[in-house]
Amino acid sequence: MHRLFSFVGACVVVAASACTTFDSGTPADDAGAEGDGSALPPPRDGGTGSCGPANCPGCCFADACQLGTTAAACGRGGGLCAVCRQNQICKAEGQTCGVDPESNWMVQPLSAEVAEKKNGASDWDINGSPPDPYARLGCPAGGVVKDGAFMPDTTKPVWANPSCVLKARELLTSGIVIGVRDDDIGTNEIIAPDTPVKPTESELLVGEKIVSIAPNLSNLKIAFTRQP
Numbered sequence: 001m002h003r004l005f006s007f008v009g010a011c012v013v014v015a016a017s018a019c020t021t022f023d024s025g026t027p028a029d030d031a032g033a034e035g036d037g038s039a040l041p042p043p044r045d046g047g048t049g050s051c052g053p054a055n056c057p058g059c060c061f062a063d064a065c066q067l068g069t070t071a072a073a074c075g076r077g078g079g080l081c082a083v084c085r086q087n088q089i090c091k092a093e094g095q096t097c098g099v100d101p102e103s104n105w106m107v108q109p110l111s112a113e114v115a116e117k118k119n120g121a122s123d124w125d126i127n128g129s130p131p132d133p134y135a136r137l138g139c140p141a142g143g144v145v146k147d148g149a150f151m152p153d154t155t156k157p158v159w160a161n162p163s164c165v166l167k168a169r170e171l172l173t174s175g176i177v178i179g180v181r182d183d184d185i186g187t188n189e190i191i192a193p194d195t196p197v198k199p200t201e202s203e204l205l206v207g208e209k210i211v212s213i214a215p216n217l218s219n220l221k222i223a224f225t226r227q228p
Contacts, residue, residue, distance in 0.1 A: 053078030058095075068095050087205055087226050099201045101169035104227040107176055108163035109135040109148070110208075112220040114155040114180070114191055119215055124182055124189070131182035133157040133191055138177030139164030141196045150183035165227060171199055180217055192217035199224060 051060035058068030059075030059082070066073040066081055073081035074090035074097050084090055084097035091098045114133055118124050124131035134150035134157075146164070151157035157180075166176070175198030182189040192213035203209045204224050212218040 051078065071097070085205060099168045099172070099204055101167065101172070103168045104165050105168055105171060105204060106163055106165050106223075106225045106227055107137070107139060107171070108161070108223045108225075109137060109159055109178060110221045110223050111156070111158045112180060113218045114157070115216045115218075116155055118189070125184070129153050130155050131189070131191060132184070133180050134183055135159050135162065136177075136179040136181065136194060137162045137164060138194065139166050140170045140174040141177045141198075142174070143177075145177060145179075145194060147181075168204065171204065171224070172201065173198075175199070176222075178211075178220070178222065180213075180220070192220070197222065 051063050051065050056065035056078040057076065058066050059073060059077075059079055060066070061073050061081040065078075066075075068075045068081065069090055069092070071084040071088060071090050074084055074095060075081050076095040082097050087099065087103070088097045089100045090096070112133065112135075114124075114131055116130075118131075123129075130153045132150045132152050133154065135148045136145050137148070138145040146162040148159050148161040151159065164176075175196055177194050178197050179194035180191040182191050195211075195213050197209065197211055199209045199222075204226075207224055209222045209224070211220050211222070213220065
Protein backbone atom coordinates (compact mmCIF):
# COMPACT_ATOMS: atom_id res chain seq x y z
CA MET A 1 0.00 0.00 0.00
CA HIS A 2 2.80 2.42 0.86
CA ARG A 3 4.55 1.74 -2.45
CA LEU A 4 1.33 2.32 -4.47
CA PHE A 5 0.75 5.64 -2.68
CA SER A 6 4.29 6.70 -3.39
CA PHE A 7 3.89 5.87 -7.12
CA VAL A 8 0.67 7.90 -7.43
CA GLY A 9 2.28 10.82 -5.65
CA ALA A 10 5.24 10.67 -7.97
CA CYS A 11 2.98 10.90 -10.99
CA VAL A 12 1.63 14.21 -9.77
CA VAL A 13 5.15 15.64 -9.64
CA VAL A 14 6.59 14.09 -12.82
CA ALA A 15 5.51 15.48 -16.18
CA ALA A 16 2.22 13.99 -17.46
CA SER A 17 3.89 12.53 -20.52
CA ALA A 18 5.94 10.23 -18.32
CA CYS A 19 2.91 8.68 -16.64
CA THR A 20 0.58 6.01 -17.93
CA THR A 21 -3.08 6.80 -17.36
CA PHE A 22 -5.75 4.25 -16.69
CA ASP A 23 -8.82 3.93 -18.98
CA SER A 24 -11.49 6.22 -17.60
CA GLY A 25 -14.20 4.84 -19.88
CA THR A 26 -14.29 7.96 -22.08
CA PRO A 27 -13.71 7.24 -25.79
CA ALA A 28 -10.86 8.95 -27.59
CA ASP A 29 -11.74 12.14 -29.44
CA ASP A 30 -11.19 10.58 -32.92
CA ALA A 31 -12.82 7.23 -32.27
CA GLY A 32 -16.38 8.27 -33.05
CA ALA A 33 -19.50 6.85 -31.46
CA GLU A 34 -20.03 3.16 -32.11
CA GLY A 35 -21.96 2.51 -35.34
CA ASP A 36 -22.47 6.17 -36.32
CA GLY A 37 -19.81 6.09 -39.05
CA SER A 38 -18.08 9.25 -37.84
CA ALA A 39 -14.70 7.47 -37.94
CA LEU A 40 -15.07 6.46 -41.62
CA PRO A 41 -13.14 8.37 -44.30
CA PRO A 42 -15.03 11.01 -46.28
CA PRO A 43 -16.73 9.97 -49.54
CA ARG A 44 -14.67 10.08 -52.75
CA ASP A 45 -16.41 13.12 -54.19
CA GLY A 46 -13.26 14.78 -55.45
CA GLY A 47 -13.60 17.68 -53.07
CA THR A 48 -11.40 16.37 -50.31
CA GLY A 49 -8.28 15.48 -52.29
CA SER A 50 -9.39 11.90 -52.98
CA CYS A 51 -9.81 10.60 -56.56
CA GLY A 52 -13.13 11.49 -58.12
CA PRO A 53 -14.93 13.43 -60.87
CA ALA A 54 -13.67 16.80 -59.64
CA ASN A 55 -9.98 16.01 -59.99
CA CYS A 56 -9.61 13.00 -62.34
CA PRO A 57 -10.35 13.14 -66.08
CA GLY A 58 -9.54 9.44 -66.39
CA CYS A 59 -10.62 6.78 -63.89
CA CYS A 60 -9.86 5.95 -60.26
CA PHE A 61 -8.04 2.86 -59.05
CA ALA A 62 -7.01 2.44 -55.38
CA ASP A 63 -7.88 6.14 -54.87
CA ALA A 64 -5.33 7.17 -57.51
CA CYS A 65 -6.19 8.79 -60.83
CA GLN A 66 -5.30 6.72 -63.91
CA LEU A 67 -5.25 7.80 -67.55
CA GLY A 68 -8.14 5.39 -68.20
CA THR A 69 -6.86 4.34 -71.63
CA THR A 70 -5.50 0.84 -70.98
CA ALA A 71 -7.19 -2.56 -70.78
CA ALA A 72 -6.06 -2.84 -67.15
CA ALA A 73 -7.60 0.51 -66.17
CA CYS A 74 -10.26 1.81 -68.54
CA GLY A 75 -12.66 4.68 -67.94
CA ARG A 76 -13.17 8.42 -67.70
CA GLY A 77 -14.93 11.10 -65.69
CA GLY A 78 -13.44 10.10 -62.35
CA GLY A 79 -15.39 6.84 -62.07
CA LEU A 80 -13.95 3.51 -61.01
CA CYS A 81 -11.58 1.93 -63.53
CA ALA A 82 -12.86 -1.08 -65.47
CA VAL A 83 -10.62 -4.06 -66.18
CA CYS A 84 -11.31 -5.18 -69.74
CA ARG A 85 -11.99 -8.84 -70.47
CA GLN A 86 -9.84 -11.08 -72.64
CA ASN A 87 -10.06 -10.09 -76.33
CA GLN A 88 -11.16 -6.56 -75.37
CA ILE A 89 -9.34 -3.25 -75.54
CA CYS A 90 -9.99 0.14 -73.97
CA LYS A 91 -11.52 1.99 -76.89
CA ALA A 92 -10.26 5.51 -77.52
CA GLU A 93 -13.80 6.66 -78.24
CA GLY A 94 -15.55 6.87 -74.90
CA GLN A 95 -12.76 5.08 -73.01
CA THR A 96 -14.89 1.96 -72.58
CA CYS A 97 -14.01 -1.72 -72.89
CA GLY A 98 -14.90 -3.41 -76.15
CA VAL A 99 -13.78 -5.70 -78.96
CA ASP A 100 -10.97 -4.29 -81.08
CA PRO A 101 -12.69 -3.51 -84.42
CA GLU A 102 -9.49 -4.39 -86.30
CA SER A 103 -9.07 -7.82 -84.66
CA ASN A 104 -9.46 -10.88 -86.90
CA TRP A 105 -11.95 -13.67 -86.15
CA MET A 106 -12.40 -17.08 -87.74
CA VAL A 107 -16.04 -17.98 -88.39
CA GLN A 108 -17.11 -21.62 -88.69
CA PRO A 109 -20.44 -23.48 -88.54
CA LEU A 110 -19.93 -26.41 -86.19
CA SER A 111 -23.16 -28.38 -85.83
CA ALA A 112 -26.95 -28.29 -86.17
CA GLU A 113 -30.13 -30.29 -85.75
CA VAL A 114 -32.27 -31.05 -88.80
CA ALA A 115 -35.96 -31.91 -88.57
CA GLU A 116 -36.76 -35.61 -88.97
CA LYS A 117 -39.32 -34.79 -91.65
CA LYS A 118 -38.98 -32.17 -94.38
CA ASN A 119 -41.35 -29.31 -93.55
CA GLY A 120 -42.80 -31.62 -90.93
CA ALA A 121 -44.35 -33.90 -93.55
CA SER A 122 -42.18 -35.86 -96.01
CA ASP A 123 -38.96 -37.88 -96.02
CA TRP A 124 -35.74 -36.16 -97.01
CA ASP A 125 -34.63 -38.94 -99.35
CA ILE A 126 -36.74 -41.09 -101.62
CA ASN A 127 -35.67 -44.24 -99.77
CA GLY A 128 -36.67 -42.76 -96.41
CA SER A 129 -33.10 -42.22 -95.19
CA PRO A 130 -32.00 -39.09 -93.30
CA PRO A 131 -30.55 -36.13 -95.20
CA ASP A 132 -26.90 -35.49 -96.06
CA PRO A 133 -26.50 -31.94 -94.72
CA TYR A 134 -23.74 -29.51 -95.62
CA ALA A 135 -23.26 -25.91 -94.50
CA ARG A 136 -22.95 -22.85 -96.72
CA LEU A 137 -21.08 -19.75 -95.58
CA GLY A 138 -20.78 -16.27 -97.07
CA CYS A 139 -18.20 -13.89 -95.55
CA PRO A 140 -19.13 -11.10 -95.28
CA ALA A 141 -22.82 -10.96 -96.07
CA GLY A 142 -23.07 -10.23 -99.78
CA GLY A 143 -19.77 -11.99 -100.50
CA VAL A 144 -19.10 -15.31 -102.18
CA VAL A 145 -20.90 -18.25 -100.53
CA LYS A 146 -18.76 -21.37 -100.03
CA ASP A 147 -20.09 -24.92 -99.59
CA GLY A 148 -18.64 -27.32 -97.02
CA ALA A 149 -18.46 -31.10 -97.10
CA PHE A 150 -21.69 -33.01 -96.42
CA MET A 151 -22.30 -35.40 -93.54
CA PRO A 152 -24.06 -38.57 -94.76
CA ASP A 153 -27.42 -39.79 -93.43
CA THR A 154 -27.81 -37.71 -90.28
CA THR A 155 -30.14 -35.18 -88.71
CA LYS A 156 -27.38 -34.04 -86.34
CA PRO A 157 -24.47 -33.04 -88.55
CA VAL A 158 -21.07 -31.95 -87.18
CA TRP A 159 -18.93 -30.01 -89.65
CA ALA A 160 -15.25 -29.11 -89.97
CA ASN A 161 -15.80 -26.64 -92.83
CA PRO A 162 -16.37 -24.19 -94.41
CA SER A 163 -14.74 -21.30 -92.54
CA CYS A 164 -13.60 -17.75 -93.15
CA VAL A 165 -11.75 -14.93 -91.37
CA LEU A 166 -13.22 -11.46 -90.96
CA LYS A 167 -12.39 -8.35 -88.98
CA ALA A 168 -14.60 -7.65 -86.01
CA ARG A 169 -15.93 -4.44 -87.58
CA GLU A 170 -17.17 -6.46 -90.59
CA LEU A 171 -18.75 -9.14 -88.41
CA LEU A 172 -20.50 -6.61 -86.20
CA THR A 173 -21.77 -4.36 -89.00
CA SER A 174 -22.26 -6.58 -92.09
CA GLY A 175 -22.39 -10.05 -90.53
CA ILE A 176 -22.31 -13.26 -92.53
CA VAL A 177 -24.68 -15.44 -94.57
CA ILE A 178 -25.25 -19.06 -93.58
CA GLY A 179 -27.45 -21.84 -94.92
CA VAL A 180 -27.75 -25.63 -94.95
CA ARG A 181 -28.60 -27.97 -97.84
CA ASP A 182 -29.13 -31.68 -98.40
CA ASP A 183 -26.71 -33.30 -100.81
CA ASP A 184 -28.72 -35.37 -103.30
CA ILE A 185 -28.00 -37.19 -106.55
CA GLY A 186 -30.13 -34.71 -108.44
CA THR A 187 -30.92 -31.22 -107.19
CA ASN A 188 -29.73 -30.46 -103.68
CA GLU A 189 -32.63 -29.61 -101.42
CA ILE A 190 -32.71 -26.56 -99.18
CA ILE A 191 -32.80 -27.47 -95.51
CA ALA A 192 -32.33 -23.84 -94.41
CA PRO A 193 -32.15 -20.94 -96.88
CA ASP A 194 -29.10 -18.67 -96.96
CA THR A 195 -29.78 -16.32 -94.06
CA PRO A 196 -27.98 -13.17 -92.85
CA VAL A 197 -26.54 -13.58 -89.34
CA LYS A 198 -24.89 -10.82 -87.31
CA PRO A 199 -23.16 -11.60 -83.99
CA THR A 200 -22.98 -9.22 -81.05
CA GLU A 201 -19.81 -8.27 -79.18
CA SER A 202 -20.91 -10.52 -76.31
CA GLU A 203 -21.26 -13.49 -78.67
CA LEU A 204 -17.78 -12.87 -80.08
CA LEU A 205 -16.35 -12.89 -76.56
CA VAL A 206 -18.28 -16.06 -75.64
CA GLY A 207 -17.07 -17.62 -78.89
CA GLU A 208 -20.34 -18.82 -80.37
CA LYS A 209 -23.79 -17.92 -81.63
CA ILE A 210 -26.72 -20.35 -81.91
CA VAL A 211 -29.46 -19.72 -84.44
CA SER A 212 -32.54 -21.57 -85.70
CA ILE A 213 -34.00 -21.24 -89.21
CA ALA A 214 -37.59 -22.46 -89.44
CA PRO A 215 -39.02 -24.88 -90.24
CA ASN A 216 -36.26 -27.45 -90.71
CA LEU A 217 -33.17 -26.30 -88.82
CA SER A 218 -32.51 -25.65 -85.14
CA ASN A 219 -29.51 -25.18 -82.83
CA LEU A 220 -27.12 -24.19 -85.60
CA LYS A 221 -23.90 -23.43 -83.70
CA ILE A 222 -21.48 -20.93 -85.23
CA ALA A 223 -18.03 -20.60 -83.63
CA PHE A 224 -15.98 -17.39 -83.47
CA THR A 225 -12.26 -17.72 -82.70
CA ARG A 226 -9.91 -14.76 -82.27
CA GLN A 227 -6.90 -14.99 -84.58
CA PRO A 228 -3.38 -13.76 -83.80
